[in-house]
Amino acid sequence: MYQYTDFDKQFVKLRAQQFRDQLERWQKGELSDEQMLPLRLQNGWYIQRYAPMARIAVPYGEISSLQLRTLGHIAREYDRPSPELLASAQATQDALEASQPGATLAAPALQYGYGHFTTRTNCQFNWIPITRAADVMDLLASVSMHGIQTSGNDIRNITCDAWEGIAQDSIVDCRPFAEITRQWSSLHPEFSYLPRKFKIAFNGAEEDRAAIGWYDIGLQALKNDAGEVGFRVLVGGGMGRTPIVGSVVREFLPWAELLNYIEAIVRVYNGYGRRDNKWKARIKILVKSEGQAYIDAVEKEYQAIVEQDGAPHRITQAEFDRVASHFVIPELKPANLPSQVNPQGQLYQRWLAQNVRGHRLAGMKTVTLSFKRSGFAPGDADAATLEALAELAEQFSASEARLTHEQNLLLPWVFESDLPALYEAARKLGLAQANIGLLTDMIACPGGDFCSLANARSLHIAHAVTERYQDLDELLDIGPIDLHMSGCINSCGHHHSGHIGILGVDKDGKEWYQVTLGGADGTRLSGPSIGGKVVGPAFTAAEVPDVIEAVLQTYRKLRQPGEYFIDALRRIGHDPFKQAANGARHPKLAEEALPA
Template sequence: MYQYTEFDKSFVRSRAAQFRDQVERWQSGKLSENDFRPLRLQNGWYVQRHAPMLRVAVPYGELSSSQLRVLARIAREYDEPEAEVYRLACEAQRKLGTLRLPTHYAHFTTRTNVQFNWIPLSKAADVMDLLASVDMHGIQTSGNCIRNISCDERAGVAPDEIADPRPFAEIMRQWTTLHPEFAFLPRKFKIAITGAAEDRAATEWHDVGLRLIRNEAGELGFRVTVGGGMGRTPMIGAVLREFLPWQQIMNYIEAVVRVYNRYGRRDNKYKARIKILVKAEGQRYVDDVNEEFRQIVEFDGGPHTIAQAELDRVSASFVPPALHKRTPANVGGVRPDLHAQAEIHPRFGKWLERNVALHKDPQMRVVTLSFKRLLQAPGDASADQLDTVAELAARYSAGEARVTHTQNVVLPWVHVDDLFPLWQAASDADLASANVHLLTDMIACPGGDFCALANARSIPVAQAIAERYQDLDELDDIGEIDLHISGCINSCGHHHSGHIGILGVDKDGQEWYQVTLGGADGENSSGVAQPGKVIGPSFSAHEIPDVVEAILSTYRDVRSADGTRETFIQTVRRVGLEPFKLAANGARCKTEVSL
């Protein structure tokens, strides 16, 4: 993991002290609400439906055990609203069917950040001091700036990796932080980087997507896509450079952002994202970026060219940790037989199959801890669970964990000999569901239970679907499938990229849901990124579980029977949407009759 320098530490501490002064001036009336608003947003403090929400930056998803423990402390001691605020919130939600809104939780987002939903602003400065004590903050988690840069959660450990993207992400993080030219863009701006053959970072769905590749001469560089995004107008990024030498990546991003800053829409926030500019201008935008890049390099001397020495300096923080090398003698002279243990403990076998991935070191594995279980919203983590993950990371993963864009946590440094005891410990904490990439491993935003922008609730729909599919044998038979749920068109739940996507919409003041099929983020069997297509009119909340069941039943009926184990997304692409559309509308009629 990247180790903060003394300058980094001083910078974060001074930012926390500055924020404390701003909070105190706001509380005393010396700073108006209008003046305080942009200051709190610059530090990650929003005001949501019921209470403030803090978004904590987690660059490229990496967290240390000490950072996890502080996040647990914040959840336990600060994520609790004032009594009257909580009473009114629960009363409002009770009318919609939600009996209790959880407190003392953190929430893992699809951008690999961490959010808290109930911390009063009166305690905000104390929380920022706690975060600064472990090199954390909320800088640039809000606003029209370059946001948290995300990576493949297996960066540095994946067998299919061409090069580790984390050093580049860290260099760019330092470069973009408080950069004046990037502080007031037409709209928020998101970058994702991967160094692997498989795109586990969904790069083509980002404003800028970067993939490390090697050209025919074996030189390292980036494939650059620009203009991806979800929201009201889902788009896959366009390729601007098939190969850009790695040294020039920041100069090129500066050209991309300068042209966007110059021509991006500022009169309409719904048309302000760079994807709209790229689509509207087409080749003209590409030409302008390449001309800007030429001038940056030729006339300005390429001021942001990455030197080999700088890459080496930052890369030194991302070398493999000093792991204790095992021999059979370390475990009584005989290495544990995982196959034998799986025979004795079938649930362990399922977990090995679903939650454990290969590592570039053959003695190591990458383990996913699942936070998807009944009565807990996708992405939510209690204070106790955060403490447990901190302990598991310290004991089994060199003190390191990573948040995934699918709202789980990965332990990247687990020795094969530790898999069984890790599974036992994770099972005791209810973090060992063997459901990774299966239906119940769904993505969902907080939705209308918390977010003021949402048209409908996401969490109750996710729970209703999960309740219907608790049989692991049935989930295995259905196979790999991405189900994503968003409470509004902003697509924080990434419904556009779900094999099955569910979008909350407002219909005459009531909660309804559109269903899309065929979306993909480019990972696993999906192959290529693409947005899903809407099937039919919207459905009511109580219809959605029946609609999902009808879609999955149709898939099991029409999937290929040639022994190739055709996945859901492969079947949808082969047979088209019509059979699923008919099944979904049939489920609606069935539900109406039963009512």
């Protein structure tokens, strides 16, 4: 993985020092809250429903065992609310629970001392006091981590397919390009105050595991007939209030022109993107409204950058080679640890089938550790787990790990001979559920349990679904399916792209949930598509698990042999599933439901 140079390290440390100075000036009253807002946001510090939230970048998902151990230390020592704050937050949730119509689901207790892995390979903490923020920034900088541009109207954390460079279907290893783009975009003076946030994703494999169609810029690596490397460029994808799949603006962009072309895209957006309405400020709105005119403007700007400005950001072979030299195969040694696992045991074999993938190197495998476990919110890892993950990475994966789009953790350098011992160690940590790609491998945002923007909570529904579907035989019979949940229209849980999507909505101060069917994020089964077909009026929290079960029972009844849920839905149509979902409604609550 990339090793920060002395310049990189100094850059991150100076940024942490700047933030400490800004924070101290704010505490003294020398900076107003309004003045402090963009400064803390560009360093990843939000003020959420109950406490600050810190968002830590993990560029393109790669993380070292040392960094994991540091996150564990932060979870243990800093992610700790005062007893008074925790009691107040719990009282608020209890009151909300009591106000809900009909039976409600038991909500998991508010927890602290946790890191939360997101779909964009960030790690978030929900309870760090703002007075300790500078200390956390210094600690992160000591291991080349930061929160720079994980918020604010700028170019956010660059993401990739978690299997870059190791997948059997790999075309190009995009990690060097992602790192070059990260360096170029960090504190870019022209793009520090864009009309709205801006997200870029790379995918270097045949399968789009990075879901690039949903990004402001999505970059699919490919090779032309001459074997030259380049990118298919998509622009204008996004979720939120207006879900749109990105449009192809270039079929083949030579790799050396990557930064010049991104600069043209963002310059046009910066100049013409709407600033009068934040709900219409994303680049997707500009691309949708202007169509070919936007593409023509980008091409004109790109030609000016290349011809008039002399292509100032053209990536030289020497610079690419310098960065790529950090992404070589690490020194690999098998752990050779003893194991009591029966290689023919059913649970182990199922884990191999669901959580272990092939590798481009003979004798190696990639292993996904599931962070969808009973008693934990999706993507959550407490301090002890983070520290144990560091141990696993050191023992079994050359001290490296990767965060995935699905809020799990991947070990990229595992010897096939070490799989039994790794399984045994992961099982002791509760991370060996053989559910990758199945119903309980769901994506969920923190929702109203933490987020000040959320209309409804999502974690108690995730908990209820996880508890209901503990039978692995049943999960395997249902087969691959994407369940995505968001607590509000901003779609941090990517409900638009779920085969089953759940959206929390508010009605008169009460939590309701809309259920949609038919979305896809581009991974595994099909290209990206917007769900958006609501199966009925909104449901209560207690009804949602019954609705999911009714939909799945209909699928199991009507499917053809070997047919996945998404394929059956597209073949059959929504009507039978909509009828089943509405049949799961509690009769006495039907009249209170929101209109479809």
